[in-house]
Amino acid sequence: MNLQMATRHALFAVLELASRPDEQLSALDIADRYDISANHLAKVLRVLGRAGIVEAVRGVGGGYRFVGKAKRLSLMDIVSLFEPIGSPDHSTAPGARTPQGQALRLVMTEIEDTARSTLSSITVETMLKLAGRMDAP
Amino acid sequence: MTDGHLTDLLIEEALISDLDEVQRLDALVTAHPKPDHWRLLIEGSRTSPESRFFLVARRGDRLLGLIAGEIRVWEFGSPPCGWIYTVAVDPDARETAVGTRLFQAICARFRRQGASTVRTMVGRNEHLVLSFFRSQGMMAGPFVELEMEIRP
Numbered sequence: 425m426n427l428q429m430a431t432r433h434a435l436f437a438v439l440e441l442a443s444r445p446d447e448q449l450s451a452l453d454i455a456d457r458y459d460i461s462a463n464h465l466a467k468v469l470r471v472l473g474r475a476g477i478v479e480a481v482r483g484v485g486g487g488y489r490f491v492g493k494a495k496r497l498s499l500m501d502i503v504s505l506f507e508p509i510g511s512p513d514h515s516t517a518p519g520a521r522t523p524q525g526q527a528l529r530l531v532m533t534e535i536e537d538t539a540r541s542t543l544s545s546i547t548v549e550t551m552l553k554l555a556g557r558m559d560a561p
Numbered sequence: 562m563t564d565g566h567l568t569d570l571l572i573e574e575a576l577i578s579d580l581d582e583v584q585r586l587d588a589l590v591t592a593h594p595k596p597d598h599w600r601l602l603i604e605g606s607r608t609s610p611e612s613r614f615f616l617v618a619r620r621g622d623r624l625l626g627l628i629a630g631e632i633r634v635w636e637f638g639s640p641p642c643g644w645i646y647t648v649a650v651d652p653d654a655r656e657t658a659v660g661t662r663l664f665q666a667i668c669a670r671f672r673r674q675g676a677s678t679v680r681t682m683v684g685r686n687e688h689l690v691l692s693f694f695r696s697q698g699m700m701a702g703p704f705v706e707l708e709m710e711i712r713p
């Protein structure tokens with residue numbers, strides 16, 4: 425399963441900001457660290473700002489800081505701002521009503537339920553601990 | 562939370578005399594009273610202390626939490642592995658690391674008996690319990706749970 429680019433950028437931005445809760449970072453700081461486009465990231469940060477997960481700090485040295493609750497914010501909370509996990513309704517897709525279409529739906533639902541459960545039960549804090557156990561490049 | 566908050570918390574093997582408190586706790590967490598189930602689990606942990614574990618967390622005479630599990634050997638071809646089949650903390654004592662202390666204590670016992678893996682099974686939609694186990698570092702393992710109805 426692949427996440428869309430905006431979702432990956434959002435997850436990186438949240439993890440970076442949440443790992444340094446006392447600092448404010450610009451889109452450029454974060455973009456450099458993950459080798460991603462600062463322009464694209466700036467748009468993503470605005471969405472995260474509207475959701476109350478990060479806050480823009482104005483003025484000299486301004487940037488963004490994390491204002492969410494790392495122990496409670498799940499990856500699903502972030503992902504769902506950018507893309508749905510699993511499409512809710514396939515019933516109108518071609519072939520959906522055939523037995524094969526229904527069987528396929530059952531299999532896809534199993535996969536999507538697992539993805540949702542995984543993303544919903546991993547908090548930002550748990551993710552930071554996980555990242556802490558990985559090797560630096 | 563300070564260390565002082567935890568100093569009077571005792572984690573130890575359950576006694577048969579804990580049964581009433583265990584049932585009180587179970588009633589706070591699930592809607593299905595199951596006295597025989599709990600009695601058998603506690604008795605099993607007393608008669609087979611190297612493979613079956615039932616630990617409780619107490620402060621004074623109040624039981625604040627429980628965790629139960631066992632070591633299973635070569636199940637589905639898997640080397641000795643600790644299985645946790647239940648964990649529960651009194652709602653009034655949650656989010657003060659009682660669950661973490663119970664988890665660490667049962668893992669220490671599993672390790673002492675030669676298990677190098679700990680395993681559990683949690684409902685896909687039980688996000689609280691899943692978040693708890695994940696916060697301890699647990700991830701999906703190499704097995705997939707499969708089931709079907711076998712009604713006549």
Ligand SMILES: CC(C)(COP(=O)(O)OP(=O)(O)OC[C@H]1O[C@@H](n2cnc3c(N)ncnc32)[C@H](O)[C@@H]1OP(=O)(O)O)[C@@H](O)C(=O)NCCC(=O)NCCS
Nearest residue numbers: 495647648649650655656657658659660661690692693696
């Ligand atoms: C899951 C449970 C055992 C956790 O016990 P606890 O003593 O509150 O857990 P801890 O305080 O040690 O918390 C450890 C971690 O779990 C996670 N966690 C605990 N409560 C949480 C909550 N309400 N929301 C999200 N994550 C939570 C956090 O990551 C927490 O780490 P933190 O303290 O750094 O935030 C407890 O909530 C419980 O008994 N729930 C019902 C269990 C149940 O239904 N059992 C029957 C079937 S097994």
